[in-house]
Amino acid sequence: MEALLILGGLLLILAGFIWLISQAFATSLLWGLGSLLPPLTLAFVFSHWRVARKALILSCLGVIPLIVGLSLLASRDAERLEAIFSLRWLPTQVQPDLAMGVRGKLNGREFTPQQGEVINGVLTLREGQGFFARQEVTIRLPQRFEGALRVDVLPDDVGALPEVEIAWLSPDQELPETRRLDRGYTLHLDLQPVAPNKLRGDFHLVLPPQFETSLTGVVELYSDRLRYQNGQVDRRHDSRDTIAFVIEDYLQRRHASREVILESMPSFTLPADELELEVQAKVRGEQQTFTLRLGKSEQGWQVKGDDYPPLAEPVEAVAAARNVPEPVVAEPPPSRLDRRLRFSMEQVLRNPGRYQHLLMRAHTERGGVAEGRFAGLDSEGNLIIRRVIRGPGEATYNLAPGEIVLLELVEP
Template sequence: MEALLILGGLLLILAGFIWLISQAFATSLLWGLGSLLPPLTLAFVFSHWRVARKALILSCLGVIPLIVGLSLLASRDAERLEAIFSLRWLPTHTQPELAMSVRGKLNGREFAPQRGEIINGVLTLREGQGFFARQEVTIRLRERFEGALRMDVLPDDIGTLPEVEIAWLSQDQQLPESRRLDRGYTLHLDLQPVAPNKLRGDFHLVLPPQFETSLTGVVELYTDRLRYLDGQVDRRHDSRDTVVFVIEDYLQRRHASRQVTLETVPTFTLPADELELDVQAQIKGERQTFSLRLGKSEQGWQVKGDDYPPLAESVDAVVSARKTTEAVNAETPPSSLDRRLRFSMEQVLRNPGRYQHLLMRAHTERGGVAEGRFGGLDSEGNLIIRRVIRGPGEATYNLAPGEIVLLELVEP
């Protein structure tokens, strides 16, 4: 709806301007040429008001739906409006993602790959952006590795060796041709980890003469399908790894713990604007199922309804330290450790961080009782109490201090 209003307003403004220019040309050739410049256009309007007023009124009518459309867009998707005015939709020249300097021939043709990855033991160098690469080299490693990777294979080597596959797409073909071999070639790899998710180093591959393939240089390879921007995961990148990262981050913040392990995530197709997924995860050792809706905005993928605060890096460390302190001081008199002795509403409002994640019970003036973990204070000073309910859910209570008649701290 907003797009139609904005487009309609722009068309009316453009139609009024074209009509105004035609009226200027009808008056005289000099006025017509001069009205193409904005200052002289205004001069024509003032000096020939009777002729120009209808065209000017038409343009002014176009301003109304334009403003209404922009207002609706700002209220529904402010980031998209900001992107429009900041001209982020214009094409820009970007630097290559990977520093590739490997060169050579593949099947007798020049080969200069722009993309590379090594995921699940499969190294891929690819040239071309289509579904099928124009040219591609795939090396399937037989052994798992962690960190750096160094490997040397000679033509006379025997045993279980990596499988090498080359593929190319000719101009008169719709499907690529490929060749495979598992011995008789020369391969040298010396790759070192580069934070956060790359390997970089020397690459050298020579196949038997009939394959007309020889490559050498320095390669840079992704080790997963996450992309990073300013040190943070780029949520705008369409990949399964990005969606899994978003779900994991959401569950960690939702349960205020990093003890979250995704077990099953169903298959889905990208690119997409929305996803509905049923996932299983281990939350602090307990298996749970979650039905999640994800959407993609200007900022990237996010779970619908996600308003949980960022998870502190030391949440689990604080919990662990608290348990250790309690164990060490088990013989200490309870009065020195029990925070319930001096607990009050004023103490919570004065120092909410001291009671973070502790179990509380709030009795309201309406007779209700809200029991759960204390989540701090919101922007309006209300107490946040979270309670995990049966199944994949959580109830959040936002209670104003004035409506609480009794606040109890259930645990020390």
């Protein structure tokens, strides 16, 4: 209804203006040309009021439905009205999200991927925006990993090796062709985590000569399907991870606790404007089921009826941000040295050597948990936590103090 009123008002204003210009040309050629400029249009109206009044009245009539339509739109969806006046609907030049420096040939053709991810142990490099990529490389790792990733494979290696698949779509084909192999190739991966959800590092792949495939360079890959804008999760991005983040954030604020773990979520189809989901989550260790309705607006996905305030920052994060020492509580001296007493982020940053090689657990603001041995601080002041895992390499977490909302010392 609002759109019809706004459109009708604009059409009446436009029709009145065209009628006014035609009246000006009917008066004289100079008045017609001059009336194309707004100041001279007003001069024509005042000097030839009897000729111009009907066209001006028609334009004024168009202002009435325009104002009514804008008022209705403002009362029903103020965000959309703001988007209209801020010109956010105009097309903008999209900058690439990933810094791809890998180049080479795939099946004998030039390959310059624009998209890449490594999720659930599957690394993908993709060229093209369609449902089927024009060219694509997929590497399935034998086991999942956390943190850094390092893999080295030589043609003579045996055992459980990553599976490599290449695919390409020819101009005269509807479906892509694929080739797959699990040995006889050369692969080098050395990827390091980059906050908030990327991996970056060296990539080198050479397949046997008959595949005509050789790729090398520096890649940047997403480690999940969240997207970020100005350091915050972009709720406008359509992905299952975005929906999970929105629901978990809502439940944390609803129950005023960060002890919320989203355990299960039904399947759904994106893109969509609304979703109704029945999810299961653990709240403070208690299993609960919630039926939630989600909608997508200009600001992105949100749970309908969500008016809960943001969670207060933990005491440890506030003390570290303000550089204020935590209060020391007087207590009898322990019978043995226990470094968990009075443990805080500030103590780690002030004296990292005291906690070297101790087991720590870091809770990040994204809801992730990094647990492992503390290996000191890097040159930028980030905490280094190492964890030995099965599979291809050792997991290394480089966490900035600002990303950590709670830091725990697990052992004395």
